[in-house]
Amino acid sequence: MKLMPVALAATLSIAAPAQAATIVDTGTPTQTYTGSALDSDQSLAGRFSLTSATMLTDIQGYIRSFRSSGILTIAINRGGNLPGSVLYSGTVAATQGTSFQGLSNLNWMLDAGDYWVSFANSGSGMMSRGAPNPLSVAAYWKPGQGWNSIYDPSRSIGVRISGVPAAVPEPATWAMMLLGFGMVGAAVRRRRPVVATVRVG
Template sequence: MRRNIFKGAAAAATLALSAGGANAAVVVDQTPSGTFNGSWFNYSSGQNFYVAFDLSEATNIKGFDIFAGGTVQVGQSVTVRVKTDVGGNPNFDSNLLEFGDTIERIDPFDTNSQIAGVDFNPFALQAGRYWMSVSFQTAISRWNSYDNGGPQTTSNQWVFYGNSPGFQANVYDLGYRIRGDVTGVAVPEPGTWAMLILGFGAVGAGLRKRRVPMRFSLTTG
């Protein structure tokens, strides 16, 4: 009976972790509220936009909605990249995360944009500022911008041409939403996990070495 209970609990935990981001809360909301401004090429091997976002608490990121123009369809491949913030700019040298995914759903928004939804396997980010890009594989799909109060600056938007950072001065607010679950719990970094595992191993080895065999003597009267 216990074994079945444990199996059920493990299955429930796995299901909770693998649940798609479609039902996750919106933790960063840049839904367009102004007028349509333009449609920008955003593809992995070419012009690739990164947008800044802030997390006030530790969060499991589960999905991204991009307000897209051009040709977008379910099953289309995208590349997801996340960078840490270094002095108000994205880390130009490396990505914190990079992986491929696909568009799971397309929802209408207005005459210029469709909402292309991508659900991730959840990944944990601590509170702080980050930069994210979800780019298409070809130039036929674009990222739409809206005038929500003026053009963006380097404080919230960079564009990469391959690995070279740049800036497009006439790009207004790119429309997107980031979905996830706020945990509020600090998640150890991979290096911290490794140290903890090594520490537990050392403690276990020490306990094994200290184990003293028990001796019994039989006394006859």
């Protein structure tokens, strides 16, 4: 019986990562042609909460970009009444037109708590208003003024965030993983060649 492949497969299946799930989805804003400016003079942010440790994998904002050459910067800031220090940030070329656009294939790990997701665009654009399920608070940033709260559901920005819960294995899972590694070790020991020693004289 070949224990090695079976034990290894069983052990890896226990430790396999969970699938990404939607954490935040405000829905698509209804006011496509009106919104809050998102350009080199103003950034926008919205606050969200996590109930458990989570690795963010995708962040999208509903953006109307007037210039295809603009660079979109998306960041996760510490929580509070207004956005705090930046924990993670990334950039992507803005797409001209109106759509959800942003960052994918992330591995941004966050503990449970309150956070802000912020958007900036080096070009010219806006974030449309009227998301059906708005974030709790919105804010804007202007150079020299810092972050200011502008909470108003009708001005809410469109955001989609996906992630993977950072679940801690239960005792039974740990036991199965240890058993699997033990089986792998046993299989390795059984496969070691036996060397015969012959005495001469």
